Amino acid sequence: MILQPNDEAIARAVGALRAGGLVAFPTETVYGLGASASDAAAVGAVFLRKGRPASNPLIVHVDGVDMAQSVVADWPARAGALAAGFWPGPLTLVLAKGPHVPPAVTAGGETVAVRAPDHPVALALIRALGGPLVAPSANPSGAVSPTTAGHVEADFPDLLILDGGPCRTGIESTVLDLTGPPRVLRQGVISADAIAAALGEPVAEGATPGPARSPGLAGSHYAPRAPLRLVAPEAGPEPEGTARVVLPDSATEAAARLYAALREADVEDATAIWVQAPTPEQLAGPEGGLWRAILDRLQRAAERKAES
Ligand code: TXA
Numbered sequence: 001m002i003l004q005p006n007d008e009a010i011a012r013a014v015g016a017l018r019a020g021g022l023v024a025f026p027t028e029t030v031y032g033l034g035a036s037a038s039d040a041a042a043v044g045a046v047f048l049r050k051g052r053p054a055s056n057p058l059i060v061h062v063d064g065v066d067m068a069q070s071v072v073a074d075w076p077a078r079a080g081a082l083a084a085g086f087w088p089g090p091l092t093l094v095l096a097k098g099p100h101v102p103p104a105v106t107a108g109g110e111t112v113a114v115r116a117p118d119h120p121v122a123l124a125l126i127r128a129l130g131g132p133l134v135a136p137s138a139n140p141s142g143a144v145s146p147t148t149a150g151h152v153e154a155d156f157p158d159l160l161i162l163d164g165g166p167c168r169t170g171i172e173s174t175v176l177d178l179t180g181p182p183r184v185l186r187q188g189v190i191s192a193d194a195i196a197a198a199l200g201e202p203v204a205e206g207a208t209p210g211p212a213r214s215p216g217l218a219g220s221h222y223a224p225r226a227p228l229r230l231v232a233p234e235a236g237p238e239p240e241g242t243a244r245v246v247l248p249d250s251a252t253e254a255a256a257r258l259y260a261a262l263r264e265a266d267v268e269d270a271t272a273i274w275v276q277a278p279t280p281e282q283l284a285g286p287e288g289g290l291w292r293a294i295l296d297r298l299q300r301a302a303e304r305k306a307e308s
């Protein structure tokens with residue numbers, strides 16, 4: 001059920017969360033499937049509802065630095081600098097986990113991912129609950145993330161959904177590991193360069209060799225039902241039944257449109273989806289960081305269907 005996010009709806013959502021229920025809410029990136037982070041059973045229900053592997057940890061959403069400090073073991077100077085520069089906003093920090101975070105949140109690991117979302121409805125919900133919310137993107141595991149309340153309802157018709165309108169940013173937050181030298185584990189709107197500038201030190205990018213550091217980044221993700229292929233602008237004509245997606249020329253607009261465009265192309269009789277990939281010029285240009293984050297999502301979406 002989609003609710004306009006007035007005081008009454010927020011109170012109702014808080015009641016559901018306190019009773020161990022799930023609530024979908026808007027953030028600036030994508031809609032989240034929220035549960036109280038301190039309620040281990042509710043956190044377990046999030047994994048079940050999404051069909052998410054228990055090995056893939058969740059992001060803890062907070063209203064600011066004080067609440068973030070309540071879920072970590074240690075708040076390093078780098079975290080303070082980045083929170084001051086980018087919170088509330090689409091930057092998730094991976095830090096040593098505090099003792100009160102249920103193991104299910106972190107998939108049994110010793111680190112916790114935390115961010116303050118830049119959306120008034122998300123912040124109002126966290127404040128009214130008086131504690132942090134775990135929230136993965138509100139889509140079945142592996143499928144396309146939702147950027148409108150309608151997208152969430154299409155996947156989870158019986159869920160309580162707070163409607164905050166279309167998400168402004170449109171792709172998920174940058175995930176930054178701060179448990180060692182800073183390393184971007186998932187690209188997003190906030191680029192490694194912007195983080196490096198704020199910290200005054202280099203920032204690495206990509207998963208480290210060895211065991212996966214960000215399990216959700218391994219393998220496929222973000223995939224529509226129909227097989228997706230990345231094509232060059234000059235490719236074509238596309239075969240019958242193939243939907244072609246052309247993204248806006250601005251990376252900011254392309255990110256905001258990306259998931260809605262994939263969902264619109266993924267209609268019942270579509271046999272394939274062709275997406276025009278960002279061009280080498282775009283990837284090397286002033287918006288290159290964001291184009292690379294978009295390309296990363298598209299490549300993962302394409303990968304899944306190539307494998308299955
Ligand atoms: O923008 C976003 O981050 C959205 C909105 C709802 O906030 N959330 C989101 O959650 O994208 P999800 O669950 O779809 O993706 C979380 C990513 C996954 O790749 C997961 O593996 C990684 O963050 N992650 C979570 N906890 C981690 C940890 N302790 N260490 C490393 N990676 C972690």
Ligand code: MG
Nearest residue numbers: 136137145172
């Ligand atoms: Mg997701």
